[in-house]
Amino acid sequence: MVDNADTASEQQTLSLQQALDLAVKHHTAGDLLRAESIYNQILVSEPDQPQALHLLGVIAHQGGHNDAGFELIGKALAIKPDYAEAHNNLGNAFKALGKLDEAMSSYESAIKFKTRFAEAYINLASTLMEVGRADEAIKNFQQALILLPDNAEVHNGLGVALKKLGRSGEALSHFETAL
Helix, strand or coil, X not given: CCCHHHHHHHHHHHHHHHHHHHHHHHHHCCCHHHHHHHHHHHHHHCCCCHXXXXXXXXXXXXXCCHHHHHXXXXXXXXXXXXXXXXXXXXXXHHHHCCCHHHHHHHHHHHHHHCCCCHXXXXXXXXXXXXXXXXXXXXXXXXXXXXXXXXXHHHHHHHHHHHHHCCCHHHHHHHHHHHC
């Protein structure tokens, strides 16, 4: 027999998950106002919900409210320090502000907590390219390529990095694959 408290908790969790799924759907579709409203409703009932805090922080950053974005993503990470996606998006926020060292550190944290996180490898590699560290970028593009072998963006980035180091033959192969 199932305890009534357990059943109520399960139903609340299910409706919370449904609300998160709906908010993410709106967020992905670009309906940021609707997504933001749902994230805020979730936080009214569960103020320490890390996914809602994180994604509300992403929306704040997308809207140019960087301080609020950093604060919300930081709260999510304080609650769930191993939240790889939040580390990755914190890196994106740092990168947008030109804080490349902080961005790389955030991407590295994302990879530490989720070793098969292609997007974080790509973000780290492209940031490494921006700071002139093509050799390290190659390693990260190669890691991303293991996870996304047919991804044109990764092949192109790897080609650019290889070309920068004078490895034109290898670069050409990746450029052709990207096309």
